[in-house]
Amino acid sequence: GEDVEQSLFLSVREGDSSVINCTYTDSSSTYLYWYKQEPGAGLQLLTYIFSNMDMKQDQRLTVLLNKKDKHLSLRIADTQTGDSAIYFCAEIHGSGNTGKLIFGQGTTLQVKP
Amino acid sequence: GAGVSQSPSNKVTEKGKDVELRCDPISGHTALYWYRQSLGQGLEFLIYFQGNSAPDKSGLPSDRFSAERTGGSVSTLTIQRTQQEDSAVYLCASSRDMDTQYFGPGTRLTVL
Numbered sequence: 001g002e003d004v005e006q007s008l009f010l011s012v013r014e015g016d017s018s019v020i021n022c023t024y025t026d027s028s029s030t031y032l033y034w035y036k037q038e039p040g041a042g043l044q045l046l047t048y049i050f051s052n053m054d055m056k057q058d059q060r061l062t063v064l065l066n067k068k069d070k071h072l073s074l075r076i077a078d079t080q081t082g083d084s085a086i087y088f089c090a091e092i093h094g095s096g097n098t099g100k101l102i103f104g105q106g107t108t109l110q111v112k113p
Numbered sequence: 114g115a116g117v118s119q120s121p122s123n124k125v126t127e128k129g130k131d132v133e134l135r136c137d138p139i140s141g142h143t144a145l146y147w148y149r150q151s152l153g154q155g156l157e158f159l160i161y162f163q164g165n166s167a168p169d170k171s172g173l174p175s176d177r178f179s180a181e182r183t184g185g186s187v188s189t190l191t192i193q194r195t196q197q198e199d200s201a202v203y204l205c206a207s208s209r210d211m212d213t214q215y216f217g218p219g220t221r222l223t224v225l
Contacts, residue, residue, distance in 0.1 A: 033213070042204060043216040088156065100146070100172065101206075101214060103156035 006089055006104035013112050018076040020107045022089030025070065029091040032065065033101065034074045037086045046074070046087075076109075084111045115139065117217035119205050125223045126195055134190045134220045138207030145188050146214060147180055151201035159203075162188065195224045 003025045012018045024032065033048040049056045049063045049072070056063045062075040076083055086106040092099045118137045126132050138145050147159040158172040162182040173179070177195075182188040192199055202221050206214040 031213075035216075042218040043206075045213055045215060048213055090156075100158040100161060100169065101148070101156075102158070105155050 004089055004091055004102050004104040006087075006107045008105060009108050009110070011110040011112065012079050014079060014081055016079055018079045018083070018109055018111075020074045020076075020087050020089075020109065022072040022074075022104055023070055024072065024089070024091045024102075026091055026093060026102070027067070027070065029093070031092050032063075032072050033090040033092070034061075034063065035088045035090060035103075037088065037106070039085075043088065079109075079111050081111045081113055084109055117205055117207050117215055119203075119217040119220050121220060122218065123221045123223075125225065127225050128197060129194055131191065131193045132195055132222065134192075134203050134222070136188045136190070136205030136207075136217060138186065138188070138205070139215060142207035142209050142215075143185070144208045144214075145182055146206040146208075147188070147190050148204045148206065149201040150204060150219070154201075156204075159190070192222075195222075197224050200224045 005023045030051050031048050034046040035043040036046050037043050047058050047061050047063055049065050054065055060077045064073045086108050088106045089104040090101040120135045144163045146161040148156055150156045160168055160170050160173055160180050162168045177193045180190045200223050202219040204216055204219045206216045208214045
């Protein structure tokens with residue numbers, strides 16, 4: 001079935017690294033995504049990774065993909081209070097990069113000063 | 114350029130009324146998606162349109178929900194005879210063919 005799982009809450013101190021984990025079920029997903037949602041706002045695309053990659057780095061963000069275990073993680077280096085938000089992992093069901101997104105429940109990241 | 118826009122931003126309606134929610138995708142994007150976000154169900158896919166192909170309606174929760182996309186651009190999501198469980202934030206996204214989805218700010222629907 002379609003299921004993406006995330007832990008619900010993570011609290012870190014400003015300046016520390018944050019690691020948000022996600023597991024997914026569809027081994028045929030070609031792309032996996034991380035979206036950020038700030039309070040009262042829509043979904044902002046943070047980054048995505050193609051399934052033939054193990055790692056992708058984009059400034060303070062590092063995405064790791066373990067296809068064997070169907071595990072995706074997002075690491076935020078030097079976490080700032082502005083990073084406080086809900087982070088959603090998503091896999092795509094469809095052809096290539098077109099199709100419906102299946103989202104996890106979202107991880108609320110709390111950054112303490 | 115301009116992002117995905119949605120209107121209204123907030124809609125309060127009485128149970129049993131019909132509502133229409135509008136989405137203007139990013140210019141040139143061929144694919145358009147509707148999702149909804151509610152406390153109990155999280156983020157759920159509703160429907161998507163891809164070019165001239167028949168839409169994928171597999172996520173619509175009941176036959177009270179319908180959507181159309183006119184001229185390959187603007188889309189309207191219609192909910193007939195609204196129920197309290199329809200209260201949610203309705204999100205629209207668009208993408209170029211074979212590209213990532215970009216989301217609008219959403220319409221918060223409250224059914225009293």
